[in-house]
Amino acid sequence: MIQHSHQTAPTQYVEAKGIRFAYRRFGKPGRVPLVFNMHFTGTMDHWDPAVTDGLAHDREVILFDNAGISSSSGEVPNTIEEMAANAQAFIRAIGITQVDVLGFSLGGFVAQELALAQPKLVRRLILLGTGPRGGEGMASLTRLRLDGRDPEVSEKVGPAQLEALTKWGTPQENPFDYSRAITQPTLVLNGDRDVIIYSVNSWILQQNLPNAQLIIYPDAGHGSQYQYPERFVQHASQFLSEQDTRALGRSQTPGSN
Amino acid sequence: MIQHSHQTAPTQYVEAKGIRFAYRRFGKPGRVPLVFNMHFTGTMDHWDPAVTDGLAHDREVILFDNAGISSSSGEVPNTIEEMAANAQAFIRAIGITQVDVLGFSLGGFVAQELALAQPKLVRRLILLGTGPRGGEGMASLTRLRLDGRDPEVSEKVGPAQLEALTKWGTPQENPFDYSRAITQPTLVLNGDRDVIIYSVNSWILQQNLPNAQLIIYPDAGHGSQYQYPERFVQHASQFLSEQDTRALGRSQTPGSN
Numbered sequence: 001m002i003q004h005s006h007q008t009a010p011t012q013y014v015e016a017k018g019i020r021f022a023y024r025r026f027g028k029p030g031r032v033p034l035v036f037n038m039h040f041t042g043t044m045d046h047w048d049p050a051v052t053d054g055l056a057h058d059r060e061v062i063l064f065d066n067a068g069i070s071s072s073s074g075e076v077p078n079t080i081e082e083m084a085a086n087a088q089a090f091i092r093a094i095g096i097t098q099v100d101v102l103g104f105s106l107g108g109f110v111a112q113e114l115a116l117a118q119p120k121l122v123r124r125l126i127l128l129g130t131g132p133r134g135g136e137g138m139a140s141l142t143r144l145r146l147d148g149r150d151p152e153v154s155e156k157v158g159p160a161q162l163e164a165l166t167k168w169g170t171p172q173e174n175p176f177d178y179s180r181a182i183t184q185p186t187l188v189l190n191g192d193r194d195v196i197i198y199s200v201n202s203w204i205l206q207q208n209l210p211n212a213q214l215i216i217y218p219d220a221g222h223g224s225q226y227q228y229p230e231r232f233v234q235h236a237s238q239f240l241s242e243q244d245t246r247a248l249g250r251s252q253t254p255g256s257n
Numbered sequence: 258m259i260q261h262s263h264q265t266a267p268t269q270y271v272e273a274k275g276i277r278f279a280y281r282r283f284g285k286p287g288r289v290p291l292v293f294n295m296h297f298t299g300t301m302d303h304w305d306p307a308v309t310d311g312l313a314h315d316r317e318v319i320l321f322d323n324a325g326i327s328s329s330s331g332e333v334p335n336t337i338e339e340m341a342a343n344a345q346a347f348i349r350a351i352g353i354t355q356v357d358v359l360g361f362s363l364g365g366f367v368a369q370e371l372a373l374a375q376p377k378l379v380r381r382l383i384l385l386g387t388g389p390r391g392g393e394g395m396a397s398l399t400r401l402r403l404d405g406r407d408p409e410v411s412e413k414v415g416p417a418q419l420e421a422l423t424k425w426g427t428p429q430e431n432p433f434d435y436s437r438a439i440t441q442p443t444l445v446l447n448g449d450r451d452v453i454i455y456s457v458n459s460w461i462l463q464q465n466l467p468n469a470q471l472i473i474y475p476d477a478g479h480g481s482q483y484q485y486p487e488r489f490v491q492h493a494s495q496f497l498s499e500q501d502t503r504a505l506g507r508s509q510t511p512g513s514n
Contacts, residue, residue: 185475192463192471203460206449206473214449216463216471218442231499238491 003028005056006049009063011071011148016093019086022071022150023064023094027056032123034100034240035062035091037107037114039129040165041158043070043150048226054233059100059240064090066110069157070150076160079167080106084113091121100240102126105197105222106165109133115182125186126236129194129222131201132208133175176208186212187239191220191227213239260285262313263306266320268328268405273350276343279328279407280321280351284313289380291357291497292319292348294364294371296386297422298415300327300407305483311490316357316497321347323367326414327407333417336424337363341370348378357497359383362454362479363422366390372439382443383493386451386479388458389465390432433465443469444496448477448484470496 004010004026014021024044025033034055036047044063052061067086068076077083087110091099101122103111108130115122186209190202199216206214215235217224225232261267261283271278281301282290291312293304301320309318324343325333334340344367348356358379360368365387372379443466447459456473463471472492474481482489 192469199464200460203457206475207456209475211475212449213475214471214473218463218466218468218470231495234495235492238488238495242488 006047006052011044011150013071014090014093016089017067017074017086019067019074019089020072021064021067021090021093023062023090025060025062025094027060028058029060031059031240032098032100033060033062033096034102034126035064035087035096037087037101037103037110038063038066038069039105039107040161041153042107043153045150048229050229051225051232054229055236055240057233058237062094062096065150066090068154068160070153076157076164078160078163080109080113080164081117083110083164084117087114088118088121097121098123100124100126102128102236103130104128104225105130106161109165112179112182115184115186116178119183122184124240125182125184126239127186127188127202127205128225129190129197129202130188130205131197132179132205133169133172176204179205179208180210183210185239185242187215187236188212189215189225189232189235190217191222191224192216192218193220194222194224196222263304263309264404268301268407270328271347271350273346274324274331274343276324276331276346277329278321278324278347278350280319280347282317282319282351284317285315286317288316288497289355289357290317290319290353291359291383292321292344292353294344294358294360294367295320295323295326296362296364297418298410299364300410302407305486307486308482308489311486312493312497314490315494319351319353322407323347325411325417327410333414333421335417335420337366337421338370338374340367340421341374344371345375345378354378355380357381357383359385359493360387361385361482362387363418366422369436369439372441372443373435376440379441381497382439382441383496384443384445384459384462384469385482386447386454386459387445387462388454389436389462390426390429433461436462436465437467440467442496442499444472444493445469446472446482446489446492447474448479448481449473449475450477451479451481453479 009024009026011022065072067074101111108127188202188205190199206212220227266281266283268279322329324331358368365384445459445462447456463469477484
């Protein structure tokens with residue numbers, strides 16, 4: 001079997017909910033696969049191979065275009081919850097029963113809603129450059145794949161995603177209550193100078209999620225995982241490979257007093 | 258040569274500034290050694306072997322009692338700066354010209370002052386359960402070594418350390434300005450529920466240090482490195498083994514726009 005990479009993985013298609021989802025799947029099989037959720041107006045091609053190939057070294061990674069994005073058919077929904085429902089339909093359609101979910105920026109909102117809606121499907125979360133309901137999101141672009149690129153996103157994508165972002169980001173009473181129901185072990189990661197979704201949102205996320213690690217990189221912005229790709233791959237791999245966060249922790253330090 | 262461990266390393270002595278410093282040195286030689294700075298009223302024996310032996314696996318670790326503590330002679334100074342000057346004298350006395358410095362709680366204050374005073378001596382910092390000037394510190398105890406234990410600290414230790422803590426923690430104008438001069442790559446790490454030195458101090462530290470990573474562990478308090486010792490050893494080892502933080506980072510993401 002050919003071991004594909006970010007550059008060579010063929011674009012495949014699967015149908016669910018009347019949507020034809022485009023995706024690419026590569027890396028080492030055996031562990032729980034990691035599904036990537038893209039940022040505002042981004043497509044599969046906007047992931048950085050330093051990160052995807054780095055993580056594919058010891059697990060399968062799955063990139064996909066959610067509904068209405070680029071090579072996938074359907075419409076971009078105007079709520080984050082519907083985007084999460086579409087992501088779920090896609091994951092079920094390719095026959096996966098347990099998944100780790102990585103989300104960057106807008107994709108981090110989708111990842112949170114997916115974890116909330118599907119606690120059994122989603123094992124672990126990696127939330128990059130993102131925030132809780134009440135945070136705000138915009139675009140950041142990273143383009144590296146040159147051959148067989150995804151079509152650019154249509155003009156309908158931006159407005160629908162913006163509407164979804166705005167709804168999700170609207171201030172409300174007790175805005176962080178929802179996050180206490182996200183019980184999956186979570187890694188929250190950002191740069192210390194994110195001016196798209198302010199870095200402090202990562203701190204707020206960590207403080208309100210029941211079981212989250214936080215990692216902040218120095219001198220780094222919204223796409224900090226691309227500024228320190230080797231470091232990030234090591235941190236993310238360590239996190240994904242941990243047996244169980246609660247089990248790892250000592251409930252009480254032996255001999256402490 | 259016998260490879261010593263936390264349990265077996267003999268207590269050695271070295272003299273500097275008229276002080277006889279007690280210390281233990283063990284682990285794998287070759288890299289920059291890591292010097293541990295203890296918390297309020299703690300001695301060498303209060304370090305957790307899961308952490309010291311874990312880090313000693315691929316580097317030398319050095320535990321010591323600062324002046325006036327337990328097996329070391331001299332008086333406990335009543336300023337953090339003097340404690341740092343004593344730590345520096347100790348490090349020079351054992352012939353080390355470059356060192357990584359780990360500090361826990363009060364030891365984290367000392368580590369910061371040492372890094373400020375000795376930018377060439379100190380290569381990297383690990384700051385655990387600590388904060389910037391303006392933070393506040395207290396005791397947390399972890400006792401595991403049973404044989405050849407350090408004598409308990411004298412009654413003079415607490416008051417002097419408290420005075421030093423208070424001076425260092427006093428609110429002042431632009432309290433975090435000092436930290437911008439700490440240019441060493443730094444790892445700031447804490448639990449998300451530190452009620453001794455509030456966790457948010459770690460966030461503040463990261464935001465004000467020029468080159469700091471922040472890691473926060475879930476469901477963890479002041480001694481989070483003892484709650485997740487394997488995880489911490491992996492994170493600390495990765496940090497200490499990185500070539501150079503600036504070099505690791507991409508100044509600009511290739512192909513980004």
